[in-house]
Amino acid sequence: MSPEGGWIENAEVYEALERLGPVLMDMVSSDHPSLAERAAYLASLGGKRIRPAMLFVAHGSGCTRIEVVRAAASVELIHLASLYHDDIMDRGLLRRGFASANAKWGNATAMLTGTFLFLRAQALTEALGPRARKLAATSAAELCLGQLRESENAYNTELPAEDHLEVIALKTGSLFRLALQLGALLGGVGRAETEALTRYARHLGLAFQLSDDLLDIEGDAATTGKETLADIRAGVYSLPWLLLIRSGKESSEIVKRIFARNRLSDGDVREALTLLLCSDAIPRARDILAAQIRQGIDALHFLSDRSAANSLANLATSMAGRTR
């Protein structure tokens, strides 16, 4: 399917991904034309569909069954719903190179469209039985909790790195885990192997977010335009920043002081970024990323489905060298 699918070693998964598109579009439809257009919008812009692919991989052979494709579409739907809402929260005007839903129709509409998709996804998992229903509800709750925790810790320079990682695990790991667990559940994967997948999901979530954060910092270092380091201005500090602050060096005090300021000027931001780039925080964050990848891959040893294990290992490895 998409070039990003390169990590998948199971041909059946590509087939399942082919079937996903129409099912997904069907799921975002509504009898109410005004809502239908808005609900289909982000789904129609495409995307990597990484979560559905994971679900198929975890399921293994037989993953093209409609029931499995539906489950994968539900997970993707929760993800899509969260994008509508993220763009409101981050005041994002662009999504996948197009106007975001909020930019197009306003915040209120983006809000209720995202919520509708979220409800739709939950309703669809109902058909998959009580276990699946429960998994979906719990993961969604964790996702929300992770976002809540992140916001609670806005401007918190004292946040220990471990707590920060916990927040990420909730925020980014939850849907990866749901994908793998649903895949395992529908594919009849045993308990021990499901647990291995669950562990993997956590590490992958962390690796995914950490590599994203590193990309952000490097991207910002390259451009240093007006909009750089929007996260810093919003008080969201990624791991490298927290490591720097915790390093106890002179630069950590300076950065803390800068972050405490009422409004950060461009000069402030540049100064902080220079200090970060000169410190060892980025290499240390890279080490943590590498460790997450390693631990994720380690968890896969328990899997008997080798093509699934290889695929997921590829996916984890790709986190090390992600580029935009």
Place this chain on the structure above:
Amino acid sequence: MKEGWDVIVIGAGPAGSATAMLLAKAGIKVLLADRKSFPRDKSCGDGLTPYSVRLLNELGVGPALEDAHRIKGVRVVMHGRRMRDFSYGALGNDYNYGLVMPRVRLDDALRQAAIAAGAHFESGLDYQDLLWNEERVAGVKFRTAACMRSVHASMVVGANGAATAIWRDSKLRSPKASPGFAIRGYFSCPRANRDMLAIALPLTDSTNSYVLPSYGWVFPAGDGIVNIGVGLFEDVPYENISNLYSRFVARMTREEGLAPGGVGNGKPWGAPLRFDFSPDASACPGLLLVGDAAGLVSPFTGEGISYALESGRLAAEVIVRCLATSGALYFAHEEYKFLLGHKFAGYFEAGQKSARRYQLLWHVIESTFDSERPVYDVLRRLALVPEGAGSLSQQKFARDLTPLLPPGSLPLRRRLFKVGARLVASLRNDWPFLSRLEIEGRTSGAIVFRPSVLFLACATLGSGQEEKLVNAATALDLSYLAIFAQSGIEEEPAIRNGVNWGNKFSVLLSDFLLSRAFEFCSELGRNASSQIMISFESAYAGSIDQQNDAWNIGLGRRKHLAQLRRKYAPLFVLPCTLAASVAHVSKMAPTLARYGGALGLSYVLTEDLQQLTDPGHVASSVLGTDYASGVLSLPVIEALKTKTTGAKRIRDMYLSRAIDIEELRKAIFDCGVLESVREMARGYAGRAEREMEMITKTTGTTFLARLPRHSMSGLN
């Protein structure tokens, strides 16, 4: 020397004296010990909230308060620019005023009342350590002027304020530095006779580049004197409290014409602010902590007297009960922890994370300070005037429905209570503050209109397992709270800098509530989430349709009603039909759906009317029309059809896309169309009523039959 007491209370502040008084009244032998001799002063803002006044009266010290300066409300000034007044007048009881009363007098009055009740007071007893009998606190070691003195008792109450030695000694927690600190001084001021407390939020550092987690206050004490002070909620490296105080005093000297006066002549006096309450760290075998000693101070306004009194009362009740039953004393601390935790759930909260959570709320309160959206209104009031200076009680949807319940409704009430408890339990860990929403409504024992009420009343028609019914009802309440949260979403200008905390909060809150709702649904094993989804889908579609017709003065009545039906009716139908399915009476579903639909329309039209006729009505409640965004209401549509100058004025407002709600109110009134809308609302209410009259009578259906008319009864 060995002395025997039933109870030793350490500290004769409000918490200790209240505890000792109530214990003594119950005939318990109690020693009230303080290291100071009385009357003694205490660093405080001296502000008594209406709830404090009420508690003090209930404790019988009302007469001592008679000459204290009366207060009508609080004025909150945000960033020195924007302000809001919260009036106590809207409180629906006798204690709808506050007081400013110097602590030197208040505390002595309470102490004397304790003595009068039979408590033995001794000053000069300085707490040193706890005495133990195995794992149980069995007494106190005091230092007196002359010697050390050990005093034994069956129970010890720690009411020694913000000092932490007792934490260390009881091993309840490690004595950390206090989270906050506050300083006050007295001044003479020409405006000392005002009847509003003034609170300034937040203050900045001297260079104005750091916003500090802080507040300042000016409390008029009468007689030409004001109490002025500042509080800092956490230690910050770039500012200290005395500088903050000096700057605030300097500013107030400029703005208010202060001069040194009163006790201490403006000399500052400070004390720690302990708002790190944690139920688990509030008691251990043989020891209960009350007031500041338990960390019960509001992390928003620094007030703590009412919590001191209330926790003291709770401790006394628990001890009285436990002393009366043999063996029960061993569980007193467990009972106390539980009750205290429940009472203050969400107000203050355990653990390290608390400070962070408050900050998120602070960001939101600050950045939505000017917004009239209901969710922010409630949030603001819960935080700043927690006893609800007109909070939910002001809103129509919060009117008490208890009188509508026929005799024999106990099962319904019990289930509603369970729903409330479950709601609190599901929010408390992660959104402790939100559980206030629930508790606030419940402390009065009132039943307010919400989907769980509708659901459970309908469910009386069938059977259904209690557990399932309660879960479904909780899921409904959570989902509708999510809609309430969504009402906070606002559009923004194209240029966007920084964080829009209001929108962010609304999104987070709504998603969080819904995710919790689905956890309850997932227990149900019915197609509950599908039913919720379908109803919300219609409501959302209706809402988009409505937005598409914003500013469209050509919108006809028929189309408008169709939109209303799409947007609101499903939200009223859902609890009814879900009840039919969970309670196994699917055959009733069509009737219940018709009932819900008619009820919904009458509710919404009533809300529209209320919005227009009652100026005190919350400007944009969830069910009301959001005029600012150009949405039309039935009264507007009807008014536009008239050939009056009012109609012309309305047309102009909509054409220029600028609605002044006061102007709109007047114009619609001039058109004389309200009666016809009222008639329609009455028609729908009657329709709903008739649906109920035709079916089996249960306690629930009797209640449902009374509901539509009741919902209209508030109309003027």
